[in-house]
Amino acid sequence: MTADKINVLLIGGGGREHALAWKLAQSPRLAELHCAPGNPGIGEVAQCVDLDVSDHGAVIEFCRALSIGFVVVGPEAPLVAGLVDDLEAAGIAAFGPSAAAAQLEGSKGFTKDLCARFSIPTAAYERFNNAPKAKRYVRERGAPIVVKADGLAAGKGVVVAQSLDEALDAVDACFEGEFGEAGSEVIVEEWLEGTEASVFALCDGQTALLMGTAQDHKRVGDGDTGPNTGGMGAFSPAGNLDQTTIDEVMTTIIVPTLAAMAARGTPFIGVLYAGLMMTAGGPKLIEYNVRFGDPECQVLMMRLQSDLLELLLAASEGRLLEVEADWSDDAALTVVMATRGYPGAYDKGSAIGGRLEPGDSGRVFHAGTAMKDGQLVANGGRVLAVTAIGGTLGEARENAYARVDAIDWPEGFCRGDIGATQGESA
Ligand code: AMP
Ligand code: GLY
Numbered sequence: 001m002t003a004d005k006i007n008v009l010l011i012g013g014g015g016r017e018h019a020l021a022w023k024l025a026q027s028p029r030l031a032e033l034h035c036a037p038g039n040p041g042i043g044e045v046a047q048c049v050d051l052d053v054s055d056h057g058a059v060i061e062f063c064r065a066l067s068i069g070f071v072v073v074g075p076e077a078p079l080v081a082g083l084v085d086d087l088e089a090a091g092i093a094a095f096g097p098s099a100a101a102a103q104l105e106g107s108k109g110f111t112k113d114l115c116a117r118f119s120i121p122t123a124a125y126e127r128f129n130n131a132p133k134a135k136r137y138v139r140e141r142g143a144p145i146v147v148k149a150d151g152l153a154a155g156k157g158v159v160v161a162q163s164l165d166e167a168l169d170a171v172d173a174c175f176e177g178e179f180g181e182a183g184s185e186v187i188v189e190e191w192l193e194g195t196e197a198s199v200f201a202l203c204d205g206q207t208a209l210l211m212g213t214a215q216d217h218k219r220v221g222d223g224d225t226g227p228n229t230g231g232m233g234a235f236s237p238a239g240n241l242d243q244t245t246i247d248e249v250m251t252t253i254i255v256p257t258l259a260a261m262a263a264r265g266t267p268f269i270g271v272l273y274a275g276l277m278m279t280a281g282g283p284k285l286i287e288y289n290v291r292f293g294d295p296e297c298q299v300l301m302m303r304l305q306s307d308l309l310e311l312l313l314a315a316s317e318g319r320l321l322e323v324e325a326d327w328s329d330d331a332a333l334t335v336v337m338a339t340r341g342y343p344g345a346y347d348k349g350s351a352i353g354g355r356l357e358p359g360d361s362g363r364v365f366h367a368g369t370a371m372k373d374g375q376l377v378a379n380g381g382r383v384l385a386v387t388a389i390g391g392t393l394g395e396a397r398e399n400a401y402a403r404v405d406a407i408d409w410p411e412g413f414c415r416g417d418i419g420a421t422q423g424e425s426a
Contacts, residue, residue: 017039022365029307076290105288143166201272201274258272333387335386335415336385356376
């Protein structure tokens with residue numbers, strides 16, 4: 001018997017959601033795909049709907065009116081705000097963690113305490129709720145040292161301080177409210193030396209299924225210079241993770257985390273995205289995210305051969321042991337094109353032209369675009385994720401940059417060295 005087809009609502013409107021929508025749209029199990037709010041790229045494969053996703057009642061009403069059988073939540077904010085809890089309480093199946101399980105991303109202190117209790121390898125740390133104590137600890141430990149605001153700070157709120165003064169200033173900035181509520185508690189932790197990589201695991205509360213590896217480039221400028229961004233590019237698979245190391249990450253980090261979350265009565269269902277440092281002492285957890293990365297999702301979806309909808313349904317229904325994920329041996333790489341000025345102030349509304357159509361080796365995912373009088377325009381900081389595959393990372397790079405060259409958008413810029421250094425990621 002073939003399973004019934006279902007209507008799906010995808011929450012989000014960035015490059016990650018365009019990649020998810022593109023992949024969901026290929027599923028034989030899909031009836032209709034809706035996306036709130038979506039974007040013009042997503043609009044090619046889904047019906048975009050202008051819903052206020054922070055109004056959970058409105059989302060539930062929409063799901064009932066359109067007979068939505070499954071909601072897939074892309075970004076972290078609605079997860080931390082409990083959208084999945086409210087949907088499920090209303091009898092609507094949803095993919096993503098409960099608010100309680102989303103604490104793995106929503107509170108760095110929560111995650112650090114969990115690691116400490118269950119011997120999950122991570123940087124040594126202390127939590128503080130006032131500046132004098134935090135500063136005393138910083139002085140005791142010395143630089144380099146890392147200062148973090150506890151809560152969600154949109155990719156900001158972490159200072160890797162090379163000097164004592166920088167660390168002390170970071171403590172002040174947090175407690176003086178630079179990161180709002182997120183900084184009312186501060187974590188000071190050991191600086192880890194090594195290269196970074198990300199491991200993604202699909203989780204059903206008990207079982208974890210590897211959903212690929214990636215590395216990304218966080219800094220705005222070539223050679224990993226300039227301020228941090230949400231990510232200027234990524235590639236998959238990660239160049240610094242062999243199978244033995246991936247197995248070690250699963251057994252020492254991911255699986256114990258799932259067990260710990262289940263034991264405290266808040267099982268983790270969703271995508272667990274582990275940001276890792278490969279240190280001389282083995283892989284250590286830097287942080288968790290409770291969703292796919294953006295732009296990491298774009299490269300993972302290019303390599304995924306299996307039916308994404310079936311995998312996400314299996315995770316939300318506790319059936320991950322029954323399914324497998326097949327991956328292409330190809331490498332995938334994405335180059336983010338951003339509006340000049342990003343991550344600082346930038347203008348919206350510049351026209352985007354040139355070749356945006358997909359081809360055999362790649363496609364352009366829309367991150368921050370809009371349609372204005374029939375013209376595609378930039379509508380955000382990160383605007384396009386120009387994504388390609390290749391037999392090797394080098395080929396994927398060449399294919400992606402050839403696509404970048406075919407886009408006509410003078411107000412946009414990108415890094416020229418995505419995947420060239422294979423070093424850092426975040
Ligand atoms: P996070 O938001 O926690 O991922 O931190 C942002 C970035 O800061 C990471 O991707 C790392 O590059 C860096 N970072 C965070 N924690 C540490 C640490 N303990 N040691 C070294 N670098 C770190
Ligand atoms: N690219 C980093 C993130 O999605 O958090």
